[in-house]
Amino acid sequence: MASVLILGAGSDMAVAIAREFAAKKYDILLAGRNSQALVPLQQDLQIRFNVKATVHDFDALAFDTHTAFYKSLPQIPDITICVFGYLGEQEKAQEDWQESARIIHTNYTGAVSILNVVAESYAASGKGVIVGISSVAGERGRMSNYMYGSAKAGFTAYLSGLRNRLFHKGVHVMSVQPGFVNTRMTQHLKLPPVITGQPEDVAAAIYKGVVKKKNTIYVKWHWRYIMLIIKSIPEGIFKKLKL
Amino acid sequence: MQKRLANWGNYPAIASEESSFTQEDQLRNFISSNHELIARGNGRCYGDASLGKHSISMLKYDKVLQFDTEKGILETQAGVTLDQILDIIVPKGWFLPITPGTKFITIGGAVASDVHGKNHHVDGAFSNHIIDMDVITGNGETVTCSPTQHTELYWATCGGMGLTGVITRVKFDLKKIETAYIKQTQIKAKNLEDVIRLFEEYKHYTYSMAWIDCLKQGDAFGRSILIVGEHAQPEELSDKQRKAPLTLPTKRKLAVPFNLPSFILNTLTVKIFNWLYYNKNLKREINNVVPYEPFFYPLDAILHWNRGYGKAGFVQYQFVLPLEHKDGLVAILKRISDKGWGSFLAVLKVFGNQNSLISFPMEGYTLALDFPVRKGLFEFLDELDEIVLQYGGRLYLSKDARMKQEVFWKSYPNAEKFASIVQQYNPDKRFTSLQSERLLLTK
Numbered sequence: 001m002a003s004v005l006i007l008g009a010g011s012d013m014a015v016a017i018a019r020e021f022a023a024k025k026y027d028i029l030l031a032g033r034n035s036q037a038l039v040p041l042q043q044d045l046q047i048r049f050n051v052k053a054t055v056h057d058f059d060a061l062a063f064d065t066h067t068a069f070y071k072s073l074p075q076i077p078d079i080t081i082c083v084f085g086y087l088g089e090q091e092k093a094q095e096d097w098q099e100s101a102r103i104i105h106t107n108y109t110g111a112v113s114i115l116n117v118v119a120e121s122y123a124a125s126g127k128g129v130i131v132g133i134s135s136v137a138g139e140r141g142r143m144s145n146y147m148y149g150s151a152k153a154g155f156t157a158y159l160s161g162l163r164n165r166l167f168h169k170g171v172h173v174m175s176v177q178p179g180f181v182n183t184r185m186t187q188h189l190k191l192p193p194v195i196t197g198q199p200e201d202v203a204a205a206i207y208k209g210v211v212k213k214k215n216t217i218y219v220k221w222h223w224r225y226i227m228l229i230i231k232s233i234p235e236g237i238f239k240k241l242k243l
Numbered sequence: 244m245q246k247r248l249a250n251w252g253n254y255p256a257i258a259s260e261e262s263s264f265t266q267e268d269q270l271r272n273f274i275s276s277n278h279e280l281i282a283r284g285n286g287r288c289y290g291d292a293s294l295g296k297h298s299i300s301m302l303k304y305d306k307v308l309q310f311d312t313e314k315g316i317l318e319t320q321a322g323v324t325l326d327q328i329l330d331i332i333v334p335k336g337w338f339l340p341i342t343p344g345t346k347f348i349t350i351g352g353a354v355a356s357d358v359h360g361k362n363h364h365v366d367g368a369f370s371n372h373i374i375d376m377d378v379i380t381g382n383g384e385t386v387t388c389s390p391t392q393h394t395e396l397y398w399a400t401c402g403g404m405g406l407t408g409v410i411t412r413v414k415f416d417l418k419k420i421e422t423a424y425i426k427q428t429q430i431k432a433k434n435l436e437d438v439i440r441l442f443e444e445y446k447h448y449t450y451s452m453a454w455i456d457c458l459k460q461g462d463a464f465g466r467s468i469l470i471v472g473e474h475a476q477p478e479e480l481s482d483k484q485r486k487a488p489l490t491l492p493t494k495r496k497l498a499v500p501f502n503l504p505s506f507i508l509n510t511l512t513v514k515i516f517n518w519l520y521y522n523k524n525l526k527r528e529i530n531n532v533v534p535y536e537p538f539f540y541p542l543d544a545i546l547h548w549n550r551g552y553g554k555a556g557f558v559q560y561q562f563v564l565p566l567e568h569k570d571g572l573v574a575i576l577k578r579i580s581d582k583g584w585g586s587f588l589a590v591l592k593v594f595g596n597q598n599s600l601i602s603f604p605m606e607g608y609t610l611a612l613d614f615p616v617r618k619g620l621f622e623f624l625d626e627l628d629e630i631v632l633q634y635g636g637r638l639y640l641s642k643d644a645r646m647k648q649e650v651f652w653k654s655y656p657n658a659e660k661f662a663s664i665v666q667q668y669n670p671d672k673r674f675t676s677l678q679s680e681r682l683l684l685t686k
Binding site: 010011012015037040041043044047048184187 | 261262263264265266269303305306307308309310320327330331
């Protein structure tokens with residue numbers, strides 16, 4: 001049975017992704033900081049979809065454990081989806097290095113650390129799919145969230161480079177650029193409904209994207225064009241805006 | 244973030260801070276750091292019970308924890324909806340022990356309203372089928388309660404509209420089925436007397452309810468269609484159905500895309516609808532085998548049907564009268580047909596006996612009606628409340644958005660007891676809703 005490893009399985013988006021793939025009969029490996037907390041989801045996937053689900057302790061910030069974590073998995077997953085992320089608080093991060101570091105290390109360093117391990121494994125076996133959930137926030141730094149945005153920008157660039165390299169080894173890498181998504185991470189924000197997706201939309205788009213071997217997907221689709229416009233504003237004008 | 248929230252009737256609508264969670268400790272932190280909270284499921288109750296300053300959305304707390312396919316026992320987190328549960332259990336030969344007329348409610352909501360179904364006279368309400376459940380009470384403690392442990396909390400939580408705490412986990416019995424179909428019989432009743440006689444005659448059927456024309460006057464006053472049913476046996480299915488007896492044919496869903504102008508629903512259109520509905524059955528009695536969905540959930544096939552009542556919304560009025568006072572039914576229906584404010588969906592049903600602390604059902608007749616919100620409606624419903632009180636009846640809290648507090652305290656015999664248990668588990672009035680404030684339960 002084909003299997004999917006979900007890194008950061010505690011979030012709303014991860015739940016939706018796990019269910020999407022379980023519904024398509026993939027076995028699911030759930031990895032998160034507190035694997036005990038993932039047991040209800042494990043049971044849920046097994047009962048709803050009759051697939052095998054397992055839970056694994058994984059801490060994105062404990063870089064030196066990543067190799068051992070990957071080796072301890074019961075099987076090499078056919079697909080690895082990197083879902084974890086940390087939005088943080090921009091204003092706090094401006095003054096507090098701890099907050100900045102957490103944003104950078106969760107969204108960028110931690111992701112690079114674990115995906116390096118997965119990439120080596122997939123490159124060696126000549127197959128596998130890596131999906132990284134980045135963010136449209138990484139496409140241009142804005143005053144309201146450039147800490148998060150710059151970490152995601154780094155991650156987006158990493159994914160594109162990895163895609164380039166692993167293409168020659170038969171491994172596919174897909175970048176996911178969600179715009180606004182209704183999750184616990186964003187529940188305190190006021191998001192415009194038309195361009196705000198649900199976690200289930202992201203999950204469905206990822207599954208479709210994997211099947212079709214897409215390189216970069218946007219959820220919802222409007223975001224590709226919204227970001228095109230935002231990116232094309234000349235810097236001289238952009239810097240004067242309060243975005 | 245402040246959000247506009249309203250329940251299914253679109254009345255009342257309020258601005259509320261909504262938060263969701265996926266882990267119990269997130270919920271516990273939220274409870275201990277906030278006041279004026281109320282848990283909220285899928286927003287399908289009709290009144291103001293799950294509306295408050297801070298609402299705790301239970302929809303992401305939706306994991307199915309255990310399914311014993313041998314004994315028919317299901318254990319889930321409280322935010323799972325009945326439609327998700329049906330998708331899991333029906334293919335394995337099990338059904339919900341009790342289901343209301345929509346499957347788009349959460350299990351937590353089913354407990355908090357102690358919902359009843361078409362089988363109340365046989366199987367009781369949802370509280371009759373719970374093995375145990377967890378409630379996070381006002382001091383942030385998780386208490387497991389059941390009919391044998393922490394019984395006061397148990398009975399005050401079943402039908403308690405979320406005031407004892409947040410229901411987080413429920414373990415309950417399922418009902419064994421052989422097929423996903425219902426063998427139904429529809430019988431036309433000429434008038435109210437006739438339908439009450441038919442209810443008596445058909446009381447051995449597991450499921451029964453009647454659609455009633457509440458606008459008809461004269462000899463045909465209270466003309467109805469009684470609908471009764473049983474879970475079908477494999478041999479009662481057609482050859483095609485028998486190939487996959489536990490699988491339903493997939494059907495397209497319709498949706499009402501936006502709020503319809505409220506003038507669409509008036510006395511004339513309701514009369515036309517009622518005429519068509521009554522006369523579509525040419526024969527006095529019709530027998531057929533139908534999938535469980537149209538039998539239990541006819542309105543779920545039209546998504547957002549509540550928009551049909553327009554922007555002002557509607558209220559549902561559901562009362563129960565004790566068996567010996569069915570003359571009260573005549574008095575109330577008479578008022579409604581004289582007023583000419585009948586609804587499309589008037590549903591009559593018999594309840595069986597039930598031990599309850601604060602649950603709605605009692606042995607007798609229950610009638611549910613929709614009324615679009617308009618000038619003079621609440622005064623009119625106050626008049627109906629008087630009749631309900633006079634005949635020893637009460638109103639369903641899940642459908643209530645407007646009852647005066649004294650009507651509640653007079654009609655629920657255990658109200659004082661309930662309030663004292665709420666006080667015990669929710670001492671700081673941390674859990675409070677528009678409804679509980681209106682009824683002076685948490686004021």
